Every structure is written in C-alpha cells, then in structure tokens.
Amino acid sequence: MDLERSIRSWSPLGTNRAQSPLKQASLSRARALTLIGTPRPVVLASATLSEGQVEPLDPAQSPKLSNPSKTPLLDKISTPDDLRKLPEGELKQVAAELRAETIDAVSVTGGHLGAGLGVVELTVAIHHVFNTPADRLIWDVGHQAYPHKILTGRRDRIRTLRQGGGLSGFTKRSESPYDPFGAAHSSTSISAGLGMAVARDLDGRKNHVIAVIGDGAMSAGMAFEAMNNAGAMHSRLIVILNDNDMSIAPPVGAMSAYLAKLSATRTYLKLRDIGKQLTRQLPEKIDRAITRAVEHARGYVTGGTLFEELGFYYVGPIDGHNLDQLLPVLKNVRDTDVGGPVLIHVITQKGKGYEPAESADDKYHGVNTFDVVTGTQSKPKANAPSYTRVFADALIKAAREDDKIVAVTAAMPTGTGLDFFGQEFPKRTFDVGIAEQHAVTFAAGLATEGYKPFCAIYSTFLQRAYDQVMHDVSLQKLPVRFAIDRAGLVGADGATHAGSFDVAYLGVLPEMTIMAAADEAELVHMVATAAAYNEGPIAFRYPRGEGVGVELPTFGDILEIGKGRILREGTSVAILSLGTRLAEALRAADLLGAYGLSTTVADARFAKPLDRNLIRQLAAHHEVLITIEEGSVGGFGSFVMQALAEDGALDGAGQRVPLKFRSMVLPDTYQDHDKPERLYAQAGLDAKAIVAKVLSVLGREEDAAKALIA
Numbered sequence: 001m002d003l004e005r006s007i008r009s010w011s012p013l014g015t016n017r018a019q020s021p022l023k024q025a026s027l028s029r030a031r032a033l034t035l036i037g038t039p040r041p042v043v044l045a046s047a048t049l050s051e052g053q054v055e056p057l058d059p060a061q062s063p064k065l066s067n068p069s070k071t072p073l074l075d076k077i078s079t080p081d082d083l084r085k086l087p088e089g090e091l092k093q094v095a096a097e098l099r100a101e102t103i104d105a106v107s108v109t110g111g112h113l114g115a116g117l118g119v120v121e122l123t124v125a126i127h128h129v130f131n132t133p134a135d136r137l138i139w140d141v142g143h144q145a146y147p148h149k150i151l152t153g154r155r156d157r158i159r160t161l162r163q164g165g166g167l168s169g170f171t172k173r174s175e176s177p178y179d180p181f182g183a184a185h186s187s188t189s190i191s192a193g194l195g196m197a198v199a200r201d202l203d204g205r206k207n208h209v210i211a212v213i214g215d216g217a218m219s220a221g222m223a224f225e226a227m228n229n230a231g232a233m234h235s236r237l238i239v240i241l242n243d244n245d246m247s248i249a250p251p252v253g254a255m256s257a258y259l260a261k262l263s264a265t266r267t268y269l270k271l272r273d274i275g276k277q278l279t280r281q282l283p284e285k286i287d288r289a290i291t292r293a294v295e296h297a298r299g300y301v302t303g304g305t306l307f308e309e310l311g312f313y314y315v316g317p318i319d320g321h322n323l324d325q326l327l328p329v330l331k332n333v334r335d336t337d338v339g340g341p342v343l344i345h346v347i348t349q350k351g352k353g354y355e356p357a358e359s360a361d362d363k364y365h366g367v368n369t370f371d372v373v374t375g376t377q378s379k380p381k382a383n384a385p386s387y388t389r390v391f392a393d394a395l396i397k398a399a400r401e402d403d404k405i406v407a408v409t410a411a412m413p414t415g416t417g418l419d420f421f422g423q424e425f426p427k428r429t430f431d432v433g434i435a436e437q438h439a440v441t442f443a444a445g446l447a448t449e450g451y452k453p454f455c456a457i458y459s460t461f462l463q464r465a466y467d468q469v470m471h472d473v474s475l476q477k478l479p480v481r482f483a484i485d486r487a488g489l490v491g492a493d494g495a496t497h498a499g500s501f502d503v504a505y506l507g508v509l510p511e512m513t514i515m516a517a518a519d520e521a522e523l524v525h526m527v528a529t530a531a532a533y534n535e536g537p538i539a540f541r542y543p544r545g546e547g548v549g550v551e552l553p554t555f556g557d558i559l560e561i562g563k564g565r566i567l568r569e570g571t572s573v574a575i576l577s578l579g580t581r582l583a584e585a586l587r588a589a590d591l592l593g594a595y596g597l598s599t600t601v602a603d604a605r606f607a608k609p610l611d612r613n614l615i616r617q618l619a620a621h622h623e624v625l626i627t628i629e630e631g632s633v634g635g636f637g638s639f640v641m642q643a644l645a646e647d648g649a650l651d652g653a654g655q656r657v658p659l660k661f662r663s664m665v666l667p668d669t670y671q672d673h674d675k676p677e678r679l680y681a682q683a684g685l686d687a688k689a690i691v692a693k694v695l696s697v698l699g700r701e702e703d704a705a706k707a708l709i710a
C-alpha cells in the first residue's frame with residue numbers, strides 16, 4: 001500500500017480527521033514530496049545527493065506520470081522482506097528516500113533526528129543483509145530507530161511518533177516484532193543481545209543477533225560489563241559500534257579519545273581494499289577472507305585493539321554511509337563464524353544528509369517541530385523560565401559565594417542546565433559521560449574531601465545508580481546533593497523517561513533528606529538549602545518544563561529541614577501536596593468551596609524528614625486528609641500514612657470525627673507517551689480528580705461523578 005493510500009485508510013482512534021496527526025501527516029507528506037521532488041541543495045546536504053544519486057525524482061524527469069510518487073522505492077517497502085527483494089544497486093536511492101521521509105516526519109512530530117539520520121545507510125544495509133526479525137536487531141537507546149520503524153511496517157504511522165496514541169520514540173517490544181528489545185535508557189543492547197545469542201545457542205537455532213550501539217552509549221559501565229562477558233564466551237554476537245563522535249553533547253572521556261585515534265589511524269581506503277578482497281574471495285573461501293580482512297584491519301597498523309583484547313573480532317573502521325563498504329562487510333560477518341563475538345566499527349556523521357542538522361552544534365539530537373526547508377525549529381512561547389534554567393541560575397549564584405560547590409552530570413550538560421554552570425565554572429563542572437553509577441560515587445569521593453557536589457541527574461537515570469546512592473552516599477552519610485530533574489511525568493518520551501519512583505526509592509534510605517519544589521521560587525530556596533546542608537545526602541526534585549510564573553527571589557532562603565508550609569486554611573478538608581501538584585491542589589480547594597467544603601492546602605516541601613507536627617495538625621483538625629504527589633505508590637503518601645498509623649491517627653482514637661485519609665499517587669501502570677497534562681488527568685492527579693476524591697471519601701458519589709466530568 002503506498003503512503004498516500006495508507007494515510008487515507010488509517011485514522012487514529014476514529015478521531016476527527018481534521019485534527020488528527022494524520023491530517024497533519026498528509027499535509028506534511030505533501031511537503032515531503034516537494035522536498036524530494038524539487039532539488040534543494042540548501043537543505044539536503046550535497047554529500048547525500050551525490051552518494052544517493054537522488055536526482056531522478058524530479059517530476060520533470062517523469063513527464064508521463066501525472067502524479068508520480070517521489071518515493072517510488074520506499075513505497076514498495078512495507079517490511080524488510082520487500083527491501084531484500086530489491087537489487088543492491090537500488091539501495092542508495094532507498095536510503096535517500098528514507099532520509100527525506102525521516103526528516104519530514106520529524107519536522108511534524110519533533111523528536112530525535114540527528115541520530116536517525118546518521119544510521120540511514122546502516123539501517124538499510126542491516127535489513128537487506130540480515131533476515132530480520134528472525135535475526136534480532138537491537139538498537140541501543142532506540143532514539144535512532146525512526147528509519148528502522150519506517151522500513152519495518154510502521155511508515156503509515158510515522159507521523160504519530162511521540163504523540164498520544166502514536167508510535168513510541170524508542171524501540172518497544174509491544175509495538176513490533178522487529179523491536180526484539182525495548183530501550184530508551186542507554187547501553188543495554190550488548191547485554192540483551194548476548195542473552196538472546198546464548199538463548200539461541202541453547203535452543204540450537206542459527207539466527208543472528210545484532211546490537212547497534214553508539215560511541216556515547218559505549219562509554220557506560222553496562223556496555224563494558226557486557227563486552228567483558230561476551231568476549232569470554234563463544235557465542236556469535238555481532239556488535240556494531242556506531243561511532244559518530246557525538247553523544248547528546250560532544251563525547252567525553254578516554255574511550256572517546258581512543259575511538260578517535262582508532263579511526264584516524266585506520267583509513268577507509270584500506271577497508272575498501274579489504275571489501276574488494278572479500279568480494280573476490282566469496283563465496284568459497286569465506287573463512288579465509290574474513291580472517292585476512294580482520295588481520296589487515298587490526299594487526300598491521302596499531303597492534304591489537306581494545307575490543308580484541310576483550311575477546312571480540314574487530315572489523316573496521318568502515319564508512320557507515322557507504323553501502324559499498326557496509327554491504328560486503330555485513331555479508332561476510334553474516335556468513336562467517338569466527339567462533340565468538342564480532343565488533344564492526346562503523347564511522348558515521350550525526351545529522352547526515354540534512355544541512356541544518358549537520359551544521360548545528362547538537363546535530364539536531366532532539367528537535368521541536370521545524371520547517372524542513374530552513375531547519376528553523378518552532379519555539380513555543382514560554383511564560384516562565386524552565387525549572388532546569390532556574391536550577392542552573394540558582395546554582396551559579398550559590399557557587400559564586402562558595403568555591404566548594406562543584407557540579408556533576410552524566411552526559412547531560414544541556415538537559416540539566418549544567419552547560420550554563422560550566423560556562424562560568426569550567427573547572428568545577430564534570431561531565432563524566434553516560435555513567436550515572438560512576439557519577440554518584442565520584443560525587444561521593446568529592447564530598448569526602450570537603451567539596452559540595454551537586455549531582456544533576458534526571459529522576460529516571462538516577463535509578464541506574466541506586467546502589468551507589470545507598471552504599472556510597474547514604475550509608476556513609478556523605479553530603480552529596482542530588483538535583484533530580486524531570487521528576488514526575490515527562491510527556492513525549494513516555495514511560496521509560498517518567499520520573500515516577502525517586503521519592504519511593506530514595507525515601508526508604510536512612511539519612512536521606514528529600515525535598516520537592518512546588519514552583520520555581522521554591523526551587524531557588526531548595527538549591528540554597530542543599531548548598532547549606534552538610535549533615536548528609538540531600539535531594540531536591542523538580543519537573544520538566546517551565547515554571548508557573550511566580551516571582552523569583554534574588555537569593556534563596558535556607559529552609560528549615562523537615563518543615564512544610566500552609567498556604568490556605570480551611571476546616572473540613574486538608575490537602576497535603578508534595579511538589580508541583582500544589583497548583584492543582586489550590587484549584588481543587590477553590591472548586592471544593594462550591595460544594596460547601598472549606599479546605600486547607602499545605603505544601604509538605606519535604607518527603608523526608610516528614611513534618612510530623614504539620615501532619616498531626618492536619619489529621620486532628622480535618623475530617624478528610626488527602627496527600628498528592630507526582631510519584632508512584634510507596635513514596636510520600638506511604639510515608640505520611642505510616643506516620644499517621646504510628647501516631648494512632650488512623651485508629652479514630654481521640655478524634656471528634658474519625659479521620660478519612662487517602663493518598664493520591666501515579667497509577668500502578670506504565671503510562672505511554674502523551675502530553676503531561678493529559679497524562680496527569682488520566683492518572684487522576686488533576687484538580688477535578690482531587691475534588692472527586694474528596695467528595696467520594698465523604699460518600700457523595702453522585703457529586704464526585706459530576707465533578708469528574710465538569
């Protein structure tokens with residue numbers, strides 16, 4: 001089915017087509033066609049055009065067709081089986097069409113672009129050479145898998161990427177049999193691939209397992225743990241190292257320097273010779289050919305590579321945009337059993353083939369929707385600074401006063417705002433690479449020497465360093481400051497990136513202090529509090545996106561540890577909020593007034609230690625006490641309930657009216673990507689849901705049902 005027809009025949013959830021993503025898709029499709037049909041050297045980088053030879057797509061060259069498709073080869077491909085039917089000579093054009101389709105789709109949806117553009121040829125080559133999905137193809141992180149999605153039966157939905165109800169922005173098992181392993185957190189592919197390879201061996205099957213991992217992801221501990229294990233086993237695993245010399249930011253560390261040296265000292269030329277040599281030798285003497293190829297690639301130039309020392313057969317480096325190199329090498333690796341794992345070192349360019357991406361500093365790693373012709377990204381009007389920026393500015397101010405303050409990021413300088421900190425304090429800023437575990441223990445080391453490390457890590461990625469937080473930090477009571485960005489639901493990145501669990505997983509650790517900012521001014525206070533607090537580890541969490549627009553203090557106040565605040569006093573209902581649900585709690589209090597319910601609203605500020613006095617007061621003077629937070633069960637609400645139970649407040653003893661307590665938390669499910677406000681509504685954590693909860697607790701079920709739909 002061609003794209004236009006498939007767009008016409010598919011409507012998401014039966015929604016109004018005028019507003020559906022597919023309406024946008026068709027419009028944008030028209031733009032894609034224009035893009036490909038009209039040569040625009042300004043947009044498509046010339047390297048792609050010359051390599052892909054895409055010029056015949058100009059309608060002027062197909063005068064007989066009234067409305068010729070501008071992606072004639074891609075239109076023939078519903079699944080990789082169709083791709084495999086095409087002769088190799090047509091694959092360059094497939095790649096060019098795939099690149100243009102990817103650019104156009106992301107221009108409509110926003111999302112990860114640079115990484116996908118860098119693996120277009122690799123994606124085509126892998127699916128052409130290997131028998132996916134029987135051969136397992138694992139994309140590390142999965143943010144580069146949009147071209148893969150287009151080739152594996154998802155082209156008709158590609159313009160729903162990251163939209164509610166649409167395709168995930170990462171690989172996902174439930175989405176396609178061509179995604180044998182879900183991802184989004186990095187550096188898992190070699191471990192998962194090795195597991196699949198060993199399972200295959202145990203079953204006596206013959207399929208291939210291919211893990212594609214970036215040079216950034218390769219710097220993480222997990223990747224090394226997996227290589228260490230794989231190198232000592234005799235299982236056939238193919239690891240493709242996609243080396244584009246970029247992470248989100250420029251890559252850091254000795255591994256990156258090593259890869260640069262490796263690729264600089266081994267030229268493609270030699271590999272091209274090797275390719276020819278392999279082709280000459282095929283098919284009779286495959287074993288000898290690959291052996292000789294690898295001998296050329298390794299021993300002669302710089303001695304054994306690190307990968308060989310780890311037990312891998314190393315092949316490369318090869319030009320990952322040149323199908324004439326990729327195809328013979330992949331075929332040889334496919335057809336040759338070297339008795340263990342193989343690592344193919346592929347050099348690519350992030351953002352390849354789209355000039356605005358190629359020339360941007362971040363290679364368009366992650367983009368908003370954008371204009372395909374100019375590359376200009378849409379910039380939604382901000383009403384307030386982002387929490388990330390407020391954190392960075394507050395930390396910079398604190399660091400001007402205190403030269404012991406240092407900052408640590410695990411490959412996320414821009415995402416955490418530490419790029420700004422680094423501009424002013426380059427020597428006090430440490431990007432340790434994608435290595436959250438190391439980041440935390442490194443910060444612990446700094447703390448032992450009297451420094452004040454602020455470890456800025458997204459909630460979801462801090463999960464990786466849980467043992468380090470426990471064993472290296474909290475057990476030793478070291479004053480590491482955890483700045484936990486992206487707390488709560490994050491939207492388009494979906495369940496893999498949701499910051500749902502940090503209060504629960506940190507809150508059970510002795511010695512931890514945990515704060516949650518209710519707005520951006522509170523965040524400024526919490527940065528000041530963390531800077532001043534030296535008694536042990538302290539964490540403060542804040543969400544993705546912009547603040548609520550409150551006035552920012554020039555300098556933050558040092559908050560009293562474990563003390564909350566009351567914002568509004570009422571008599572019958574109390575809402576105790578942790579974090580940025582506070583605005584919804586205040587809105588709910590207004591709405592409850594209309595039901596004749598006078599409501600107290602308090603901001604706990606601290607999930608640990610709890611403000612026991614505040615909780616006792618709220619319990620003693622209200623009939624209903626509700627806690628609300630942007631986190632899972634087992635967090636703040638559970639801690640409050642434990643405190644109430646210990647106090648006997650749930651026994652009804654000594655109370656005029658027995659307390660009715662409820663805790664509002666995220667549902668016990670993984671919520672897929674969508675707009676955060678919609679996800680919070682689904683989760684039952686908005687003002688309406690609070691009102692309904694209170695009314696229901698009071699037995700006013702009819703009112704509760706009405707409140708929900710009001």
Ligand SMILES: Cc1ncc(C[n+]2csc(CCOP(=O)(O)OP(=O)(O)O)c2C)c(N)n1
Nearest residue numbers: 115184185186214215216217246247248411
């Ligand atoms: C554990 C973890 N930490 C941080 C991230 C955020 N992240 C997503 S992609 C990326 C860079 C990956 O670089 P690389 O593997 O070289 O792939 P490229 O984007 O350059 O193709 C980072 C740091 C993540 N996904 N997982």
